Amino acid sequence: MLNIRNAGAEVPAIGKKSRQSTLTQTRAKKKIDRILLTRPGVEAGEKFGFIPGELEEKYAPYIEPFREIFNERLGRSQVDYLIKHKRICAMPIAFMRGRTFKNCWAILDEAQNTTPGQMKLFLTRIGDNCKVIIDGDIEQKDIPTQSGLSDAVSRLKHTRKVGIVEFTVEDVVRSGIVKDIIKAYSS
Structure with a gap:
């Protein structure tokens, strides 16, 4: 997990999926106005093509x-109440240009599927009282190009206000069988 701090801001985690990182991201300490959720619009191997509906409906599978x-x-x-009142909201990375993340938690999940350009775009949105959490598993990259997560970790690992947490298979919380499956695929 990459964790960036900037005037109270924070950013990433790297490790095996099925661990508690997405769950731990949902715990807030400071008063914030909203939680902003995003993921790259990348499918895991399959291409679904056109999805009918408004933007919110098209992006819903990524935020589920x-x-x-x-x-x-x-x-x-x-x-449902928090979503209806825009306290929890989703935004595709493609629509972030020009935005500033203030008084919020901005959570980027599946960051291994961002490009370096998308990661830079996301990171340069950090405003006052913004906590940024970036989560991803480099081993689950579904894009053919360099991962924005790998690039960010490489560039930011010595930056004082950035924390990086690397999870192992022992941190998996989904189930015991998932730990065994990850170990089997790692050997």
Whole structure:
């Protein structure tokens, strides 16, 4: 996990999927106005092509993992309320140019599927009282180009206000069998 601090801001985590990083991202300490969620619009090997509907409907499958965790932790009715009142909102990386993340948590999941340009775009949105959390597993990269997560870790690892946490298979929380599966695929 990469964790960037800038006037209270924070950023990334790297490691095996199925660990608690997405879950731990949902715990806030400071008063914020909203939680901003984003993921690259990249499918895992399959291409679905055109998805009908408005932007929110098209982006919904990418944000569903966040919603599942929030529902589990806060309850469906509370999550629906927070989404309806724009306290939890989703935004594709493609529409971030010109935005500033203030008084919020900005969470980028599946960051291994960003390009270096997308990662730079995301990181340069950090404003006052913004905590940025970037999560990804380099081994699950689905893009043919260099990963923006790898690039960011390489560039920012010695930056004082950036923290990097690397999870191992022992940090997996999904289930015991997933630990065994990851170990089998790693050998």
